[in-house]
Amino acid sequence: MIMTKELWEGNAAIAEAAICAGVEAFFGYPITPQTEVLEHFSKRLPEEGRVFLQAESEVASINMVYGAACAGARVMTSSSSPGVSLMQEGISYIACSEVPAVVTNIMRGGPGLGNVQPAQGDYFQAVKSAGHGDYHMIALAASSVQEAIDLMVLAFDLADKYRTVVIFIADGAIGQMMEPAEMPPLRPVRPPEERVAWALTGAKGREHNIITSLYLGAENLEQVNLRLQAKLKKIAANEVRWQEYSTEDADFLLVAFGTVGRICQTVVREARAQGMKVGLVRPITLWPFPSARIAELAGRVKGILTVEMNAGQMVEDVRLAVEGACPVRFYGRMGGVIPLPDDILPELDKLDAGVASGREVQS
Amino acid sequence: MTTIEIPADMELVYEYPKSLTEAYMHYCPGCTHGVIHRLVAEVLDELDVREKTIGIAPVGCSVLAYYYFDVDMAEAAHGRAPAMATGLKRVSPDKVVFTYQGDGDLASIGIAEIIYAANRGEMFTTIFVNNAIYGMTGGQMAPTTLPGQKTTSSPTGRDVETAGWPMKVAELLAVLPGSAYITRQAVLDVPGIRRTKKALKLAFQAQLEGLGFSMVEILSTCSTNWHMGPAEALEWAKEHMVPYYPLGDTKVSDGVRALMESK
Ligand SMILES: Cc1ncc(C[n+]2csc(CCOP(=O)(O)OP(=O)(O)O)c2C)c(N)n1
Numbered sequence: 315m316i317m318t319k320e321l322w323e324g325n326a327a328i329a330e331a332a333i334c335a336g337v338e339a340f341f342g343y344p345i346t347p348q349t350e351v352l353e354h355f356s357k358r359l360p361e362e363g364r365v366f367l368q369a370e371s372e373v374a375s376i377n378m379v380y381g382a383a384c385a386g387a388r389v390m391t392s393s394s395s396p397g398v399s400l401m402q403e404g405i406s407y408i409a410c411s412e413v414p415a416v417v418t419n420i421m422r423g424g425p426g427l428g429n430v431q432p433a434q435g436d437y438f439q440a441v442k443s444a445g446h447g448d449y450h451m452i453a454l455a456a457s458s459v460q461e462a463i464d465l466m467v468l469a470f471d472l473a474d475k476y477r478t479v480v481i482f483i484a485d486g487a488i489g490q491m492m493e494p495a496e497m498p499p500l501r502p503v504r505p506p507e508e509r510v511a512w513a514l515t516g517a518k519g520r521e522h523n524i525i526t527s528l529y530l531g532a533e534n535l536e537q538v539n540l541r542l543q544a545k546l547k548k549i550a551a552n553e554v555r556w557q558e559y560s561t562e563d564a565d566f567l568l569v570a571f572g573t574v575g576r577i578c579q580t581v582v583r584e585a586r587a588q589g590m591k592v593g594l595v596r597p598i599t600l601w602p603f604p605s606a607r608i609a610e611l612a613g614r615v616k617g618i619l620t621v622e623m624n625a626g627q628m629v630e631d632v633r634l635a636v637e638g639a640c641p642v643r644f645y646g647r648m649g650g651v652i653p654l655p656d657d658i659l660p661e662l663d664k665l666d667a668g669v670a671s672g673r674e675v676q677s
Numbered sequence: 678m679t680t681i682e683i684p685a686d687m688e689l690v691y692e693y694p695k696s697l698t699e700a701y702m703h704y705c706p707g708c709t710h711g712v713i714h715r716l717v718a719e720v721l722d723e724l725d726v727r728e729k730t731i732g733i734a735p736v737g738c739s740v741l742a743y744y745y746f747d748v749d750m751a752e753a754a755h756g757r758a759p760a761m762a763t764g765l766k767r768v769s770p771d772k773v774v775f776t777y778q779g780d781g782d783l784a785s786i787g788i789a790e791i792i793y794a795a796n797r798g799e800m801f802t803t804i805f806v807n808n809a810i811y812g813m814t815g816g817q818m819a820p821t822t823l824p825g826q827k828t829t830s831s832p833t834g835r836d837v838e839t840a841g842w843p844m845k846v847a848e849l850l851a852v853l854p855g856s857a858y859i860t861r862q863a864v865l866d867v868p869g870i871r872r873t874k875k876a877l878k879l880a881f882q883a884q885l886e887g888l889g890f891s892m893v894e895i896l897s898t899c900s901t902n903w904h905m906g907p908a909e910a911l912e913w914a915k916e917h918m919v920p921y922y923p924l925g926d927t928k929v930s931d932g933v934r935a936l937m938e939s940k
Contacts (some may be wrong), residue, residue: 373757382764384751506771
């Protein structure tokens, strides 16, 4: 079959990509700017003979996901910032009991009810504080509709491979814009008879399966944590993804993800047109973070500018990676304001001037 | 388990349920959770569904129920068992699914999930153990604690002016069109235990027939946190709980009625 590009809205594309990836069930609750994900599923899943359910809340959604995941089904939910906050207890249970699940967060402005403008204020939540206890989700961040499609497919594969929670994050700009993109081929759904051995399918001819996140003994729970940490270490070693632009000869490095990561590609071009050798690292996996690569580049460049649509969250990971090897500056906009090339270019000049005068502090 | 040969001239009248493991239960002496576990297991055996049953344990004293039921089981977050059961059953429609929940779990933190599951007519069965207290956390006021009942968080007795009234769940869920069979039973004496078992069987049969959501609320005791001996606790429950929580069916859908009449 010849696949051709079609015009896709980000949110609908996310849902359709999940269908192509073989998602068997979706449970969710409406919230802007991702409601079109739910709406697309409400139409398409029944057409494919799969499960769609609009839940009574995000708390219910994530626990429905947990239940379906325990049955060994490919399952996901989708929400935006406040809804993801409500899911945190459930995500923690899923992470501890090691069942695969995919969650998407089409971020909006916060804190609180905030607004429905695109923002990246949930970086910490996705990367560091997905819920209580010690664990990480794999966090995938897209900067275009096509990348959203590709990462949704990857999300399910990684969730299955590592029996873990994968969060796909984008902001409302990607969720609601239209771009030409290509869907992957429609994968068949795994038949219920072929569900994995650990799944709850009925104790027929085997011992009963138990899926729990409760381990009352301290030593016991420590062992579980050690197992989880070993798994996370494996993920960190194997699944780091990022994209680089013009880093070979760069004097200055931009680090940005998602929508801003895309805007920074323009910044690289414009800065170079003005004679400043700028490169870009755009992390695709926010966790695991491309720390090693950033550390490497930090040894070669004069300074790094991290740009985000928040008050400075990923910049903490950049600084941890850089370990003082070069100055790291931050520029961010909040509340749904998208930083544009004309906002970012002067920040590069400031970084340059600061480095030249030896005054650049780790702002 | 020790097995003994049954002489040819004798009939087997008692057997350990296949749907129960042989693990020692952690429940306090006099606790009725053990009785209810046994009844559920007997019903699963009698309906011959053990191998296709999936249970969801709550957060509460019965959090470890997955060690005792010899069926596939998951352990839910506090109150969320009905949401988990919904997700599970929707992707496994040919399985028998049940949740086992206490009153704090079901009627307080998880009240939204149980109402919506019932209202959608989810095809699973809920076993709701009402002991009028938070057992696991050491005897705090539950949504079902009776007016005037003393607990560690209502030291002078539940004051309905400030704490509201005990929640009558069987009545609450009965008004929802999606619920097929809702009943309140009690395991406070032998006739009650027998009636409870009958109700449990009907509830699972309603699920097997695809008739809708079914729930058996079971009045129970908590000797430890009521600070009573087991026998005294049974009497206290009969005297105080049964009048507030009347026993009997609160919802029998037409489908369930037909099922009852056909048996
Ligand atoms: C989110 C959350 N809140 C509170 C608790 C603490 N907690 C554990 S069990 C329980 C009460 C259980 O009481 P009930 O459901 O009546 O069951 P019982 O122990 O009496 O059988 C509470 C409040 C918890 N584990 N999780």
